[in-house]
Amino acid sequence: MSRSHVFALLLMAAATAQAADKLKSGTFDPPRMAPQITQKTAGGQEFALDKYRGKVVVLEFGYTSCADVCPVSLALLKQARERLGTMGDKLQVVFVTVDPQRDTAPKLKAYLEQFDKSFIGLTGTEEQMASIRKAYGISATKKMVEGSKTEYTMGHSSYLYFIDPQGRLRALMPFGRPADDIVHDVTLLAKGQ
Template structure:
């Protein structure tokens, strides 16, 4: 794998958060699919849209195999990232993307389970969020298999997804 591998794989911590598709988002719901999970916010100027664009390119490169891949974008900015905001934002990246929102406490608990940090930078309405920018790769059995740092290209994701799909 091109991602940093979890060796041995371990169960991905599950959670239940309101989803941008109108349902509860849980990892159990996506058993049988490869899940690419990342944390960010819709007002992000560079890292988040770059990451999501890369994941969109990877899904396109997978062709029919893309149906076996689900992208989950967990917000780190519950004050601004409403369900409608996330739905509209993620629609740009194509099918197979769902956002997870929630209360500050619920989101902090999910971040803690994954070792994700996030902090507000600046004041006023134009603040930014500094946050962990890795992408977690979760296999069809719901196990953490890899963590890809920001900056990898779509080919790296395609490689790792195809490895997991062959299992």
């Protein structure tokens, strides 16, 4: 093998290794501290985001009546947690409702337990939840179902926020990315990259 071939192979190997060390999500550059969240969980415990330092926290904003995006994202997060094996303990999923009117604590708790009992659900008053959404730049709008005066859906932003073990916002993953991308990013963040 010629020197130029060896050099080309070394360059490709270095580029591949560098790509493997990059997050698959869009990144916050530079990283910044995640806005603090203090709220009651769907299980009735006090929640403070900063108490989860040392773990990778993935925030998802959604609602229990969501027919497609939210359950798909939660299923992917469940798969990712399972694929992480023993490293799954380094991941904490927090689901923040955008529909506190319907998402009571018992309803939210039961919904999340269908996916993974370790997932934490946050609900509260409309004002409390609007404050959290605003801090994270999440939009949520009520859309009335045609022909109904009471039924509605919620249009909302569909991203996963990745918060590193130091409590910094590091990545924003759009809806529909595979569980392997979540595993990749959680692994890198848990290792301090």
